[in-house]
Amino acid sequence: MRIIILFLVSMCMALTAHSQNSIYELPIQEHILDNGLRLLVIERPGDHRVECKIYTDFGSIVEEPGQLGSAHYLEHLMFKGTKTLGTSDWQAESKLIEELYAAEAELIAELNKERNTLRERGVFHGDKWTATTPKIDELRQKIAGIDLEINKLRDMGTTMRWYQAYGGTGLTATTEQEYMKFDINLPANRAELFLRMESDRMTNTIFRGFDEERMILVEQRLGDLNRLSTPYYEQMSAIVGVVHPVFWPEGYLTDFYQYTRHYEKDLYERYFVPNNTTIILIGGVKFDDMVALTEKHFARLERKPEPSETQAIEPVPNGDKRLVYRSEKLRPGVEARFLIPGVGHEDRPFVDVIMEVAQRKLEKNLSANGIAGSVSVNTRVVHTSMFGVPGSVNFEIGLGKESDLAKAESVLLKTIDELKSSLLDNELAIAKKKLRNEWLRTKLDASSLNFAVGHFEVMDSWKTLEGYMKARESASAADVKRVASTYFIDNNRTIGIVKKP
Amino acid sequence: MKNIYRILSLFIVVLLASCQSGNKNEQGLDYQHPTEMGLEASNFKMPNPDDYKVTLDNGLTAFLVTGKEVPLVTVTAYVVAGTAFDNKPGVAETLASILKSGCSSVNKNFKEEVGDLAAQYSVSMDQEGTAVSLNVASEDVAWAVTALSGILQSPCITSQMVVSYKGGGVLNAINGRSAYDGNLNMAVGLFNMHVYEGHSYATGVSAVQANSVSVGDVSSYYKKYFTPSNITIGVGGDFDRSAVEQLLKDGLGSWSGEERPTIEMAPAISPKKQTEEYTADKLQSWYVAGHALPVLSEEEIPALEVMNYILGGGHFDTRLFRETRDLRGLTNDASGFLTFKQYGPGSYDFRTYGRPEVLGQLEEIVLLEANKIRNKDVSDEELMVAQGALADGVFEEKFQNSHKTAATLAEEFNKYQSFERLSAYPERIRAVSKADVKDAANKYLMPDQFTTIKIISK
Numbered sequence: 001m002r003i004i005i006l007f008l009v010s011m012c013m014a015l016t017a018h019s020q021n022s023i024y025e026l027p028i029q030e031h032i033l034d035n036g037l038r039l040l041v042i043e044r045p046g047d048h049r050v051e052c053k054i055y056t057d058f059g060s061i062v063e064e065p066g067q068l069g070s071a072h073y074l075e076h077l078m079f080k081g082t083k084t085l086g087t088s089d090w091q092a093e094s095k096l097i098e099e100l101y102a103a104e105a106e107l108i109a110e111l112n113k114e115r116n117t118l119r120e121r122g123v124f125h126g127d128k129w130t131a132t133t134p135k136i137d138e139l140r141q142k143i144a145g146i147d148l149e150i151n152k153l154r155d156m157g158t159t160m161r162w163y164q165a166y167g168g169t170g171l172t173a174t175t176e177q178e179y180m181k182f183d184i185n186l187p188a189n190r191a192e193l194f195l196r197m198e199s200d201r202m203t204n205t206i207f208r209g210f211d212e213e214r215m216i217l218v219e220q221r222l223g224d225l226n227r228l229s230t231p232y233y234e235q236m237s238a239i240v241g242v243v244h245p246v247f248w249p250e251g252y253l254t255d256f257y258q259y260t261r262h263y264e265k266d267l268y269e270r271y272f273v274p275n276n277t278t279i280i281l282i283g284g285v286k287f288d289d290m291v292a293l294t295e296k297h298f299a300r301l302e303r304k305p306e307p308s309e310t311q312a313i314e315p316v317p318n319g320d321k322r323l324v325y326r327s328e329k330l331r332p333g334v335e336a337r338f339l340i341p342g343v344g345h346e347d348r349p350f351v352d353v354i355m356e357v358a359q360r361k362l363e364k365n366l367s368a369n370g371i372a373g374s375v376s377v378n379t380r381v382v383h384t385s386m387f388g389v390p391g392s393v394n395f396e397i398g399l400g401k402e403s404d405l406a407k408a409e410s411v412l413l414k415t416i417d418e419l420k421s422s423l424l425d426n427e428l429a430i431a432k433k434k435l436r437n438e439w440l441r442t443k444l445d446a447s448s449l450n451f452a453v454g455h456f457e458v459m460d461s462w463k464t465l466e467g468y469m470k471a472r473e474s475a476s477a478a479d480v481k482r483v484a485s486t487y488f489i490d491n492n493r494t495i496g497i498v499k500k501p
Numbered sequence: 502m503k504n505i506y507r508i509l510s511l512f513i514v515v516l517l518a519s520c521q522s523g524n525k526n527e528q529g530l531d532y533q534h535p536t537e538m539g540l541e542a543s544n545f546k547m548p549n550p551d552d553y554k555v556t557l558d559n560g561l562t563a564f565l566v567t568g569k570e571v572p573l574v575t576v577t578a579y580v581v582a583g584t585a586f587d588n589k590p591g592v593a594e595t596l597a598s599i600l601k602s603g604c605s606s607v608n609k610n611f612k613e614e615v616g617d618l619a620a621q622y623s624v625s626m627d628q629e630g631t632a633v634s635l636n637v638a639s640e641d642v643a644w645a646v647t648a649l650s651g652i653l654q655s656p657c658i659t660s661q662m663v664v665s666y667k668g669g670g671v672l673n674a675i676n677g678r679s680a681y682d683g684n685l686n687m688a689v690g691l692f693n694m695h696v697y698e699g700h701s702y703a704t705g706v707s708a709v710q711a712n713s714v715s716v717g718d719v720s721s722y723y724k725k726y727f728t729p730s731n732i733t734i735g736v737g738g739d740f741d742r743s744a745v746e747q748l749l750k751d752g753l754g755s756w757s758g759e760e761r762p763t764i765e766m767a768p769a770i771s772p773k774k775q776t777e778e779y780t781a782d783k784l785q786s787w788y789v790a791g792h793a794l795p796v797l798s799e800e801e802i803p804a805l806e807v808m809n810y811i812l813g814g815g816h817f818d819t820r821l822f823r824e825t826r827d828l829r830g831l832t833n834d835a836s837g838f839l840t841f842k843q844y845g846p847g848s849y850d851f852r853t854y855g856r857p858e859v860l861g862q863l864e865e866i867v868l869l870e871a872n873k874i875r876n877k878d879v880s881d882e883e884l885m886v887a888q889g890a891l892a893d894g895v896f897e898e899k900f901q902n903s904h905k906t907a908a909t910l911a912e913e914f915n916k917y918q919s920f921e922r923l924s925a926y927p928e929r930i931r932a933v934s935k936a937d938v939k940d941a942a943n944k945y946l947m948p949d950q951f952t953t954i955k956i957i958s959k
Contacts, residue, residue: 156827
């Protein structure tokens with residue numbers, strides 16, 4: 001009888017595990033065009049909409065110092081229309097554009113020639129540091145004049161307008177460290193509009209309103225800096241990672257004034273090629289139909305040389321670092337960060353599990369020690385939480401009063417140590433359930449699911465998404481202990497303290 | 502000879518055509534214009550609400566929309582209970598804060614259980630309604646329905662809970678003319694504060710107002726509005742319909758309450774021209790300007806929505822967006838927001854922000870464009886884009902999955918007790934003419950009567 005019960009229990013557990021694993025399975029169908037463009041489709045029969053996104057394996061990690069934010073800026077420029085949409089007279093505009101690029105080439109040559117005059121030698125220069133010469137000013141005025149002429153021919157907003165006219169919603173674009181994507185949700189029987197528009201954007205983009213758009217990046221940066229925590233987080237990232245551009249911010253104000261059309265055009269031509277592109281469609285469409293339409297709109301594009309990736313390799317961490325950030329207004333707090341591996345490394349899924357366990361443990365331990373504060377355990381660097389390269393896990397505590405700093409740091413470090421030693425079964429089960437429900441919420445929403453698949457494709461491969469999720473589901477206490485012991489070590493630690501000056 | 506001319510003419514035509522075509526390919530001009538692609542009409546049909554409707558004997562109505570997308574369920578209760586309906590400022594908000602705790606006589610450890618089950622719980626309340634929502638794994642649907650039933654029927658209206666509410670909103674975030682935290686929400690809060698000053702539709706509760714609220718105040722408000730006939734529940738997701746129907750009967754079927762309360766119409770607010778300046782220690786400045794709106798009929802709303810979509814409807818291709826952002830690089834956003842209310846004044850306001858030195862320019866453009874749309878017809882193209890976006894886009898999205906469909910149907914029924922308004926919406930949008938847009942602008946957009954809020958960073 002005992003054996004039968006044991007058998008039934010183990011059968012039940014096996015069935016549960018199977019049913020839990022089945023939630024990670026995705027009926028993705030793939031088609032790769034001869035030019036290398038990848039199409040992924042998830043059919044959802046009965047869905048009257050289709051979520052369309054196009055991903056480029058390109059982001060801020062390919063930027064150079066002094067040009068930070070140029071990847072994000074390129075995304076803005078790619079909303080300015082094409083040769084086919086956005087102008088009332090392409091013939092006339094194309095002549096002006098030639099003049100514009102010639103003038104800018106002259107400006108770049110002058111900037112290079114005057115490099116020792118222009119070189120910034122100070123430290124406390126503020127955000128609006130600029131240096132110039134009369135000749136440079138003259139060339140800039142010439143460029144502005146040509147742009148004014150081009151503006152007279154512009155038909156603004158056309159890239160967005162036709163999506164909206166045909167029922168498009170959720171129109172947006174995002175650029176982070178490792179990807180750029182454009183998004184639209186359309187009635188399912190109008191998916192072809194997306195393929196026509198994006199094929200055009202990938203081939204024929206014209207950088208209209210360049211200097212006006214530069215100021216939009218300034219505005220977005222000012223918005224970021226209005227949050228008191230932004231400069232602190234940027235300082236933390238700068239010392240957590242030593243060389244990897246994944247830790248760099250999305251551009252300083254001084255960078256925005258240095259972008260040129262030539263630099264952006266070079267990025268556009270190198271990275272926006274079919275063999276560096278993935279299209280993902282999820283909704284009420286049929287795979288075969290989408291293959292035919294994608295061939296129709298994209299097959300004509302030529303395969304180009306494979307774009308380069310960043311050559312940066314983060315050195316092995318070898319020091320216990322500490323940042324003390326002084327702010328009159330920012331809430332006091334303490335945090336510990338550790339470098340973690342990127343997606344594609346076998347340990348990365350377990351970091352997600354550890355985060356969930358640690359969040360609850362830390363909340364309980366703070367409360368047990370009579371410390372009033374908030375806890376956030378996360379893997380965010382700038383705006384993103386997952387990378388195909390090393391990132392960091394951040395154990396953050398915000399405090400009600402500064403006098404709790406030392407005690408909170410002690411609780412924080414003890415809690416992190418607990419992850420290496422003891423773990424209760426229910427702690428692990430609750431963490432997994434949290435991750436499972438989050439995944440289901442992602443899967444329910446076509447846009448979120450589309451992003452999950454696309455993000456994995458640029459970080460590693462869409463084919464590893466399912467395995468990643470299943471690895472989290474199968475995590476044991478031993479996995480948590482092993483991964484915590486591997487990465488949460490003194491020589492891989494950066495402590496951040498926020499306090500009053 | 503004629504033939505030679507004919508052949509020569511034909512040759513020239515073919516040559517010109519081939520040159521033109523070669524040009525097109527080289528310059529990428531062989532892309533069809535979207536209007537010439539022959540895109541089909543959207544084939545969306547709104548679901549029939551009767552297929553999902555369940556009415557309990559006590560008058561409580563639910564919409565149960567099953568969908569096998571993923572094993573999750575969302576249960577949401579909509580209640581016609583808003584901050585405008587209490588007799589004393591802060592009473593409804595105090596109840597909302599109690600609901601947010603999730604505490605009820607049947608469930609004292611609600612927050613812990615939400616954590617253990619990895620559920621999501623939210624409560625929202627505006628001037629005219631409240632929504633209480635739980636999202637759980639399908640295996641936990643019984644817990645969710647039971648927990649929600651408890652929260653609706655016996656929330657912890659105790660002196661301890663009432664005292665713990667300290668007020669909120671913009672009133673607590675300013676010191677005279679100084680805003681502690683300059684941002685767009687703050688500017689909108691200040692706009693509402695000035696527009697609705699002294700009116701029941703004002704939002705925000707001061708600490709003094711919160712302190713004066715008693716258990717009796719909250720209890721009587723609760724009893725009046727939290728009654729089965731005034732509540733509609735939406736359940737969407739992967740669940741067994743008959744089992745959930747039974748859970749609702751078990752949890753809420755024996756609940757007897759007052760009749761659906763009659764909501765009295767609140768007095769209208771006349772637009773008043775005024776400019777109020779605040780300061781903040783930030784890098785940008787903020788501008789919000791507009792006025793109150795009267796209660797509009799369902800026939801009047803579509804033209805106003807189309808008009809606002811063209812002028813500033815919160816997307817990338819509005820007149821305001823093009824003029825302020827695309828053409829001049831002044832701001833990340835400049836948009837118009839319509840808020841319609843059923844029993845009292847709504848509002849129409851414009852929001853933008855930017856580096857302090859451009860705020861004046863932004864204001865000029867908002868006023869210029871607001872006046873322009875009153876005086877001149879919109880173009881055919883603008884009308885076509887707005888109609889497509891609202892009728893095929895915004896409307897269809899409300900039904901994208903079982904969770905959204907259940908929420909849409911339940912909320913609509915809770916407010917209007919019918920679906921006439923919702924089902925007629927796409928056709929009403931498509932019927933709007935250029936003259937209707939201009940009329941709506943002249944009737945409901947009054948830039949010379951704007952209440953203007955500026956938060957200026959020094």
